[in-house]
Amino acid sequence: MLLDLHQVVTAPPGASTPRIGPISLSVDAGELVALTGPNGAGKSTLLAAITGRAPVLSGACHLATGTRVQLVEQAHPHDRDLPVSGRDFLAAAGADPHPPAPLNDWLDRRLDAMSGGQRQLLRVWAGLTAPGDLVLLDEPSNNLDAGARAQLHRLLRDRPPHRGLLLVSHDPELLALGCQRQVTMPAGRT
Ligand SMILES: Nc1ncnc2c1ncn2[C@@H]1O[C@H](COP(=O)(O)OP(=O)(O)OP(=O)(O)O)[C@@H](O)[C@H]1O
Incomplete structure (x- = not known):
């Protein structure tokens, strides 16, 4: 098992409430x-706990020894400030430099000259293909139009077949992609 969470209770980084889990x-x-x-x-907070940025207040969060984790966060406003091309972004991430069309058409463009949806798809590609065993995807279909959602699908x-994926999503189309399991986060507590 790459990731095993047992009765994990966490809280946002730097805060003691709300309790999540x-x-x-x-x-x-x-x-x-x-x-x-x-x-x-608390879904994003749980991903932060898995990556060690939020505390595990009780329960157990176990990553198998040597597991490399790739986290693709929800689109971040500072993404657009990165003064690098798509190609350099993939190289810096250690990702596969040959994404499928139409992503390959954007590689010479700077991230800050891409649309939010184009950046988002490139970030997902980077997360899926950079060295990693477990990929955490936080609401990857947010803000994508129908065409971009089809690309995401x-x-x-x-995706590389042997990776484990934990997909945070509200999107019924994404959830219909063939998940082995669907887990529902209980409402947060104060
Ligand atoms: N830095 C913080 N300090 C205090 N509370 C926070 C902090 N970050 C998030 N929270 C609170 O923690 C709770 C969980 O937030 P989180 O973003 O993990 O939820 P989520 O399930 O991912 O939500 P969404 O589906 O809207 O993305 C929310 O009540 C939020 O207001």
């Missing part, structure tokens, strides 16, 4: 596990 889930190599739940339930469908 308890939640249990596991992700094995090759599995796609979906994490759903209402806005504010293709990237996920054709």
Whole structure:
């Protein structure tokens, strides 16, 4: 098992409330596990706990020894300030430099000259193909139009087969992509 959470209770980085959880889930190599739940339930905070940026207040969060984690966060306003080309961004991430069309058409463009959706797809590609065993995707279809959502589905469908994926999403189309399990985050507590 790459990731095994048992009754984990966490809280946002630097805060002691709200308490998030308890939640249990596991992700094995090759599995796609979906994490759903209402806005504010704590899904992004749980990803922060898995990557060590938020505390595990009780329960156990176990990553198999040597597991490399790639986190693709929700689109961040500072993304657009990065003065690098798509090609340099993929190189810096250690990602596959040959994404499928139409992503390959954007590689000579600077990130700050791409649309938010184009940056988002490139970030997902980087997360899926950079060295890693477990990929954490935080609401990757946010702000994508129908065409970009279709591209995202293709990237996920054709992902490297042995990686484990934990997919945070509210998007029914994404959740229908063939998740092994769907786990619902309980509402947060103060
Ligand atoms: N830095 C912080 N300090 C205090 N509270 C925070 C902080 N960051 C988030 N929160 C609170 O923690 C709770 C969980 O937030 P989080 O972003 O993890 O939820 P989420 O399930 O990912 O939500 P969404 O579906 O809207 O993205 C929310 O009530 C939020 O207001």
